[in-house]
Amino acid sequence: MSGRSNSVLRVTGILAAVMFLAVAGCQRPAATQSVDQLLKESGQSRSDVFPLAGKITIDGETPSGGGFKQQRMTLILFEQGKLDARLDHLPKAYCDATGAFAFSTYGTGDGVPPGKYVLAIVEMKFEKRKGSSGKDLLKNLYNDPDQNLKDPDLVIDHQPPGKKDYYFNLKLAGREPGTKGPHSVLKVN
Numbered sequence: 001m002s003g004r005s006n007s008v009l010r011v012t013g014i015l016a017a018v019m020f021l022a023v024a025g026c027q028r029p030a031a032t033q034s035v036d037q038l039l040k041e042s043g044q045s046r047s048d049v050f051p052l053a054g055k056i057t058i059d060g061e062t063p064s065g066g067g068f069k070q071q072r073m074t075l076i077l078f079e080q081g082k083l084d085a086r087l088d089h090l091p092k093a094y095c096d097a098t099g100a101f102a103f104s105t106y107g108t109g110d111g112v113p114p115g116k117y118v119l120a121i122v123e124m125k126f127e128k129r130k131g132s133s134g135k136d137l138l139k140n141l142y143n144d145p146d147q148n149l150k151d152p153d154l155v156i157d158h159q160p161p162g163k164k165d166y167y168f169n170l171k172l173a174g175r176e177p178g179t180k181g182p183h184s185v186l187k188v189n
Contacts, residue, residue: 047105047113048113048114048160049105049106049110049112049162050111050113050114050159050160050161050162051103051109051110051111051161051162051163051164052077052093052102052103052111052112052158052162052163052164052166053093053100053101053103053109053111053163053164053165054100054101054163054165054166054167054168055098055099055101055166055167055168056073056075056095056099056101056121056167056168056169056170057099057167057168057169057170058169058170058172059169059170059171059172059173060169062097062098062099063095063097063099063123072123072124072188073094073095073099073101073121073122073123073138074092074093074094074095074121074122074123074124074185074188075092075093075094075095075101075103075119075120075121076090076091076092076119076120076121076122076145076188077090077092077103077112077117077118077119077156078090078117078118078119078120078145078183079115079117079118080115080116080117080118080149080155083118083145083146083149083183084182084183087185087187087189088189091103091105091112102164112158114158114159114160115158116156116157116158117155117156117158118145118148118149118154118155118156119145119148119154119155119156119168120142120143120144120145120148120154120184120185121138121142121143121168121170122136122138122143122188123136123137123138124136124137124187124188136185136186138170138172139172139175139176139177139178140177140178140179140180140184141170141171141172141175141177141178142154142170143178143180143184143185143186144178144180144181144183144184144185145183146183147178147181153168154168
């Protein structure tokens with residue numbers, strides 16, 4: 001496992017601990033101090049993160065409108081050149097009923113580190129015990145980072161100060177389903 005993967009695993013564990021503290025009733029400053037303390041104890045430091053947020057529509061409609069039943073639409077950021085990374089190590093964001101999304105690293109909506117990313121988007125039925133799995137309701141048209149790398153709208157050069165007004169209009173009407181590639185997202189936990 002690469003150093004970056006180990007790093008992501010440690011940060012994921014730290015974030016889980018912080019979320020536990022937040023649910024237990026800690027105030028935001030205490031949660032921030034807890035993140036910093038846990039990072040320090042693990043020999044890590046807080047990376048700079050910048051907002052990456054926006055809205056998604058499907059054929060110009062919000063995900064819950066236009067006949068589309070809101071399931072669990074998930075956005076995943078793959079680093080360019082690392083499309084074979086494990087999904088549980090990648091930044092993810094979920095759309096709300098209006099199509100709004102925001103990536104988070106240390107706190108709600110704070111963003112992700114700068115980098116060049118390829119966005120994959122998938123919408124599947126969500127079950128608490130299994131996560132999101134099954135048929136991609138977006139017809140496998142946006143879940144393959146290899147294919148998305150060819151679409152300049154889905155390639156993101158994320159730099160400071162970040163961006164909160166990304167807009168992605170996914171086109172499904174009249175399109176044939178895409179084929180699943182080797183890096184297609186087929187399940188999200």
